[in-house]
Amino acid sequence: MAPLSEEQLIQKREIRREQIIEAAFKVFAHRGLNRAKMTMIAEEAGLSAGQLYRFFESKEELFSTLIHRAMKESINGIESIYELPGTPYEKLKMFTQSVFEDESSRYPFMLIQQAHTADEMPHEVKQIIKQFSMKNYFEILLPLFKEGQKMKEFVEGDLEELISSYLIMFSALATFNMPVDEHFELPKAEIFLRVITGPKA
């Protein structure tokens, strides 16, 4: 008989799987589908490459799984902005700051960016990515920005353009693959958000 109960085994396996996903997130986020090697992911997860295949059928399936998760997480992350306390500006600042300060919270955005850029994507991923796009984020932020404008916290003017600008800049910064260099640090959220608050902030 197996020394561990079935439940224990399943749980252990689930933990393993999560370790792999986390490791893969990091490696894929930084290197993309191509330059990420299965051995790198395995090493990062603390096991051998062969083991990865007990959890995922292929590198592509692993990547695909991560993309799905990245989309969910990025959406959830942005949606969670409404649960933060304070005014729209305070919410946006806190959200932005938290992403800028914690690399792992940027992985989902980095991964999606990698998927957009690469050409040799699994067909499935191509499909998902296509439908996805930045529109989703846009919709989510719309109410927040409206409120922000109404409260005069945000600069007046074309609302769509404002959100788009924020999103592009946020994306560019969140996915910026910085060299490990003391001089490279994401800007403070307050500074970045002048884009939104404009002359009044």
Add this chain to the structure above:
Amino acid sequence: MAPLSEEQLIQKREIRREQIIEAAFKVFAHRGLNRAKMTMIAEEAGLSAGQLYRFFESKEELFSTLIHRAMKESINGIESIYELPGTPYEKLKMFTQSVFEDESSRYPFMLIQQAHTADEMPHEVKQIIKQFSMKNYFEILLPLFKEGQKMKEFVEGDLEELISSYLIMFSALATFNMPVDEHFELPKAEIFLRVITGPKA
């Protein structure tokens, strides 16, 4: 064939070389060292892959050459800001705008960014890249930003942080590998520059 003078031959060769460099710039900028294939560069330059080796010893040497050039060009590009007419803000805006609007002017920045993340870089390149970093840009922009602050065009406060913030955000945007999507467009320079002009602009 009509015999060409030696000079003509050299010139012809030089033109060829430039074609290759231009093609390689584009391909490397978009795909990075790894994902760029020699055949892609050759095709873009309108010749066979074998020919590339008459001009460059290896893919790495080619990349290396481009990096050197990219550094020069990016420096020159930023330095040229002082030749632009108008106030510091107007200069900065014009410069920023021109880069945001013309993809090929972003290649040098993209390439340097690619070099940061690539792995099997010739040791030499690694060194250069390391020393280079963003500091150079910083030095160049220092006088402009000082003047901008003095004239109250730029926001007050920590000058270093301001320049760094501008540079990071500029870099992130200039090297952002955008999906071909109607909703993805770099922001207008005016909007982006609110970061610099702050509450007063």
Add this chain to the structure above:
Amino acid sequence: MAPLSEEQLIQKREIRREQIIEAAFKVFAHRGLNRAKMTMIAEEAGLSAGQLYRFFESKEELFSTLIHRAMKESINGIESIYELPGTPYEKLKMFTQSVFEDESSRYPFMLIQQAHTADEMPHEVKQIIKQFSMKNYFEILLPLFKEGQKMKEFVEGDLEELISSYLIMFSALATFNMPVDEHFELPKAEIFLRVITGPKA
């Protein structure tokens, strides 16, 4: 300029391709999709494994191509029976004999058999094979066997069963992967064909 005219190149390439196909036919026929190694095929064709990929996208595509060809050739081979001289029995004997005597003429049948047996077939091959089956051969031989019975050359009785029996036995023998052993030789066609001619032959 290339030293060979384009036409010459194309022709040369075509010859190469045929060499590969021939080599692959042999190796796949004997070993099946799995046990056939690309290096074996390459060696048999007199080139390196890498070269195979300039002609075929993958092992599977190569196999697929061969299956298509095998089906055509096996059909054509059987249809050609009507062009042989003599009575139905003489035709059938000559055909059977020629297949039994020349290994390479059995490759198409062996290949199709391999495709039937294997499980890990490219999806496309599965489809083709499914529709194919032995029915095709059956239809082709029907007139010959009818005539053979009418002429009293062939044994009387259930015509369908007679053809099926011939086909199964023919297939089994044609695809029999014999050890290289002096004692293993396909039977003489006359002997085998007693199945068809029965008590009267």
Add this chain to the structure above:
Amino acid sequence: MAPLSEEQLIQKREIRREQIIEAAFKVFAHRGLNRAKMTMIAEEAGLSAGQLYRFFESKEELFSTLIHRAMKESINGIESIYELPGTPYEKLKMFTQSVFEDESSRYPFMLIQQAHTADEMPHEVKQIIKQFSMKNYFEILLPLFKEGQKMKEFVEGDLEELISSYLIMFSALATFNMPVDEHFELPKAEIFLRVITGPKA
């Protein structure tokens, strides 16, 4: 647990071993040494792959064991023909028929056939297989066929050739790995045996 006597333990182990052999017989017969996976055999036998190694040192040893057994069984099977009732023809028919009708009785022949074509066979097995060949069957059948000819049940002529033809055709049919297709069925023994009975049957 109730303590089992040593004898009981040995017996239990023996049963296990037989289960494995039976399972391996089936899997190897259909898929051959290479395409048969240890996990498949384990699953068919209802245990884990690791367990197989408590009974057999390696896949090759397992295969080797089966080959030995297959040889014995095939010999025994053919020898048993003399215990069947009736004339030589009746004996041969009954034997042939029983093999054609019961797949598992064909496993030994299939396995030997697989061994012929497999490559990385333990050297030992290669030797055995080589010496074995079809000659053994030949010797066994010799008296039967002699008697058959004497009784005019079998066709006249070269006795060796007649036996060889029977054996090759029998082997080819017995080892024919048929697709699961309604149109594929081994022929009736009577039809097949016309090869032996010839014009007189």
Add this chain to the structure above:
DNA sequence: AATGAATGAGTATTCATTCAT
């Protein structure tokens, strides 16, 4: 000079086998 052909080193993947639990 210029091209297509050829090679070999590197990576994804599978699976027999070993081993910790």
Add this chain to the structure above:
DNA sequence: GATGAATGAATACTCATTCAT
């Protein structure tokens, strides 16, 4: 004794690079 986990060797495939023509 028995299982799931772990490893490493083998093989398909890609692509920088070299070279014959």
